[in-house]
Amino acid sequence: MTKRKASQPGQNFTGLLNCLVTETSGETVTLGQLMRIMERRSFGAVILLLGLIAISPLTVVPGATWTVAAVTLLFSGQLLFGMRHPWLPKALLGLKMPRAQLQTFVRAGRKMAHTADKLTAPRLGFLTKPPFVIGVALLCIAAALITFPLGLIPLAPVLPGVAIVLMGIGLTARDGVFLILSTLAMMGSVMLLARLLL
DSSP: OOOOOOOOTTTSHHHHHHHHHHTOOSSEEEHHHHHHHHHTTHHHHHHHHHHHHHTSGGGGSTTHHHHHHHHHHHHHHHHHTTOSSOOOOHHHHTOEEEHHHHHHHHHHHHHHHHHHHHHOOOBSGGGGSTTHHHHHHHHHHHHHHHHHHHTTSTTTTHHHHHHHHHHHHHHHHTBHHHHHHHHHHHHHHHHHHHHHHO
C-alpha cells in the first residue's frame, strides 16, 4: 500500500496559515503583504483566507464583517470572469492590521486548517474547473451578498462564512466534495435569512 505523499511546507493548509506570519515582518502587516503570499496559491487560498477571517474573532471590530464580505465579492467577481490571479486596488492593499491580530487569526484557524489537511483529497475535481467553477463563483458571490443583511444580527454571518471557508478548501485542494458541502451551507444561510425576514 502506498503512503500519501506529504505536502511541502506552505503547500498544505496549515503551512499556508503559518506563512502569513513567517513571510511577513514588522509590528503591522498590510493586506498587500498577505496578498503576495496568497497570490501564489490563487483564488482558492484567498477565498479560504477571507472565509476564515469572516468566522474569526476579528469580525468583532465594527464594520469588519461587511468589509470582508465586500472583498470576497470583489474576488468572486474576478473568478467569475476568468481572471487567473487575484487583484486588489492599491488603496486596499495598503490597509494594515496589528501583527498581534494576525497571530490571533492564525491561531484560530490552525486547528481547522490541520483538520482540512487530513480530510481533503482530489475528488470530483471537474467541479473546480470551467464551466463548473462559474457556479462556484456565483455561489461565493451569493454568500458575500447575503452577509450584508445578516451582518445586522450577531453571529448570523457565521453560516455564509462557513460556506466561503468550504469553497476555499474545495478550490485549493481541488476537492469537489467540499464544494457540495459549501452549497449545503449556503442553502442554510438562505433559509436563515428567509426565517429572519418573515
